[in-house]
Amino acid sequence: MKLLVCICKTPDTTAKISFTNDNTQFDTNNVSFIMNPTDEWYALVRAIEVKEQLGGTVTVITVGQKDLDQIVRKALAIGADNAVRVNAEPTDAYFVAKQIAAHAQGENYDLIFTGKETIDYNGFMVGGMLAELLDLPFVSLANHMEIEGNTATVSRDIEGGVEKLTVDTPFVVSAQKGMAEQRIPNMRGIMMARRKPLKVVEPVAAASLISTKVYELPPERKSVKLVDPENPAELVRLLHEEAKVI
Amino acid sequence: MSNITETLTPTIQKRAKQDPFQYHDYYQIDDLLTDEHKLIRESVRSWIKKEVSPIIEEYAQQAKFPRHLVKQMGEIGAFGSNLPAEYGGGGLDDISYGIIMQELERCDSGIRSTASVQSSLVMYPIYKFGSEEQRRKYLPKLATGEWLGSFGLTEPNHGSNPKGMTTRIKDEGDHYLLNGAKMWISNAPFADLAVVWAKDDEDIIRGVIVERGMEGFTTPETHGKWSLRASATGELVFDNVKVPKENLLPKSKGLRSPLTCLSSARYGIAWGAIGAAMDCYDSALRYSLERIQFGKPIGGFQLTQKKLAEMITEITKAQLLAWRLGTLKNQGKATPAQISMAKRNNVEIALKIAREARQIHGGMGITDEYPIMRHMMNLESVVTYEGTHDIHLLITGMDVTGLNAFK
Ligand SMILES: Cc1cc2nc3c(=O)[nH]c(=O)nc-3n(C[C@H](O)[C@H](O)[C@H](O)COP(=O)(O)OP(=O)(O)OC[C@H]3O[C@@H](n4cnc5c(N)ncnc54)[C@H](O)[C@@H]3O)c2cc1C
Numbered sequence: 001m002k003l004l005v006c007i008c009k010t011p012d013t014t015a016k017i018s019f020t021n022d023n024t025q026f027d028t029n030n031v032s033f034i035m036n037p038t039d040e041w042y043a044l045v046r047a048i049e050v051k052e053q054l055g056g057t058v059t060v061i062t063v064g065q066k067d068l069d070q071i072v073r074k075a076l077a078i079g080a081d082n083a084v085r086v087n088a089e090p091t092d093a094y095f096v097a098k099q100i101a102a103h104a105q106g107e108n109y110d111l112i113f114t115g116k117e118t119i120d121y122n123g124f125m126v127g128g129m130l131a132e133l134l135d136l137p138f139v140s141l142a143n144h145m146e147i148e149g150n151t152a153t154v155s156r157d158i159e160g161g162v163e164k165l166t167v168d169t170p171f172v173v174s175a176q177k178g179m180a181e182q183r184i185p186n187m188r189g190i191m192m193a194r195r196k197p198l199k200v201v202e203p204v205a206a207a208s209l210i211s212t213k214v215y216e217l218p219p220e221r222k223s224v225k226l227v228d229p230e231n232p233a234e235l236v237r238l239l240h241e242e243a244k245v246i
Numbered sequence: 247m248s249n250i251t252e253t254l255t256p257t258i259q260k261r262a263k264q265d266p267f268q269y270h271d272y273y274q275i276d277d278l279l280t281d282e283h284k285l286i287r288e289s290v291r292s293w294i295k296k297e298v299s300p301i302i303e304e305y306a307q308q309a310k311f312p313r314h315l316v317k318q319m320g321e322i323g324a325f326g327s328n329l330p331a332e333y334g335g336g337g338l339d340d341i342s343y344g345i346i347m348q349e350l351e352r353c354d355s356g357i358r359s360t361a362s363v364q365s366s367l368v369m370y371p372i373y374k375f376g377s378e379e380q381r382r383k384y385l386p387k388l389a390t391g392e393w394l395g396s397f398g399l400t401e402p403n404h405g406s407n408p409k410g411m412t413t414r415i416k417d418e419g420d421h422y423l424l425n426g427a428k429m430w431i432s433n434a435p436f437a438d439l440a441v442v443w444a445k446d447d448e449d450i451i452r453g454v455i456v457e458r459g460m461e462g463f464t465t466p467e468t469h470g471k472w473s474l475r476a477s478a479t480g481e482l483v484f485d486n487v488k489v490p491k492e493n494l495l496p497k498s499k500g501l502r503s504p505l506t507c508l509s510s511a512r513y514g515i516a517w518g519a520i521g522a523a524m525d526c527y528d529s530a531l532r533y534s535l536e537r538i539q540f541g542k543p544i545g546g547f548q549l550t551q552k553k554l555a556e557m558i559t560e561i562t563k564a565q566l567l568a569w570r571l572g573t574l575k576n577q578g579k580a581t582p583a584q585i586s587m588a589k590r591n592n593v594e595i596a597l598k599i600a601r602e603a604r605q606i607h608g609g610m611g612i613t614d615e616y617p618i619m620r621h622m623m624n625l626e627s628v629v630t631y632e633g634t635h636d637i638h639l640l641i642t643g644m645d646v647t648g649l650n651a652f653k
Contacts, residue, residue, distance in 0.1 A: 190336075
């Protein structure tokens, strides 16, 4: 099996988020970045499991600048075999999908994984666009997948239940919780990652179709009012008159 | 009616409690580390938060050794990380080794002790003083945690002065006869083998590998410790133990040999102690911002700020000391006296920080809701073993004056 996993970075979940240039740009000063968790825990680990079960290679691909190399190294330490970095600022989902499609064309991957979403911009888009650009089937939000021969059986959560479907390889799948469990790289893997190939390629021409106008932070939480437990009438009054929920 | 046996030995389960630790890099020391160093730190920290933090308080409370972690430590690569990969080691540099120790001790000095002993005091002497056959026989299994080792130097009557040891190996032609006893030996009760230091017929200190199951070899556990409770400590007792000749470490000769191992372990402790200090500081800082007294967070009072300011200052200094020492060690230039200084300083500041952090936590600081009291008690062992604080002062004293104050 020839497997491709799309990975990217997101701010560390403890990072303080702020914006610059009249709230049009995310301020990356003093923000540390991690591998997008859904890419790492679900897509990458499931791809490695498939390789362990059926043999093959796992390639990771990312679109971004040199600072992403540390995230790529982590993916290699977890167990990917080789990596490709498209050396360009990932401006929007279409631009990213175009770059990955340009690499995947002609590589004949049996299976392409993305995470369900990035946990910063929450676009859910790259997987679907990539499938369209490569003219492949797309299964989104998969939480379980088994492969036999050329056919995969995939489960996905739908409102109020589970959908099970079958799909033939090659296809694109976006992975979510349930697909696999986080693997922590060990020292041996980290050492071996040093020698695994990381190819840096220049981007193909592609338009960015979307530009951000402005970011807004959610409103600050209002301060908490404490009500004397001896005075339930006051609580009812506040809920009625101020919170207006009863 | 409660079941007495059950209340005495409740099963140890993971607590729902999260490990909230956050790293404070006051001097951007991360800029001095490589991406690989940071990945190592992140990996060990994730493993600790997932597997060890949820159970450590229970094991420490019950004075039990979390034996199941030995294999896991092998898997993550906490054993012999700076030894060559061909013997199962990690092939990483000395700063990586230090970072691993820091992250283990950030959780618990006992967990770090298990890894220190296995790496620096068991694998390292076999690598450094052992034959090629010994390396191939023991190192890979010690690296995976399939075997656990211990290091027997200290004796009931010879602690700070190991040169006076009375444990002996007698050449009996086709084997050695080993007699004597070692005390205060980490990992002893569960160890599959021990690197034991004993005097030969010519009064020269040599190292031998003693395996569990050899007749006359027992490892009684030491009970009643208020410190390193999640690490097992015991004795090694040798009553006419026949040790095959091939178990002698051929290149070991004189007190220098065990002291070389101690230098390697002390280097790890210099990093490890920073971990314990960071955990105490992080917890104290968080508590000081949450705990309200006299209408404001206690972190707003000058006396609390003095404590916190001194803590982060000392941690930063200790980090720089460890980083510089690691850089020297990577270049093969770190001297035993330099390592001694870092061990002494970093353990001392960690112990002081633990005591101050305990005060900031008020009454809560004595409970196992917070890691402070455990760190504080653990560090009382760390300040004593691998050379007491005062012995390390004498090492620096001798180094700078050229005069020996030991005797
Ligand atoms: C939990 C734990 C685990 C341990 N694990 C191991 C292990 O795995 N392997 C091992 O071999 N050992 C181990 N040790 C032993 C440890 O290394 C010794 O306890 C330590 O070397 C001190 O020896 P001692 O306890 O006999 O104290 P002593 O040497 O009796 O020292 C008592 C006091 O006298 C002081 N003192 C001694 N000599 C001088 C001097 N010349 N000048 C000034 N002051 C002096 C010391 O600083 C100390 O304050 C462990 C100890 C503990 C507590």
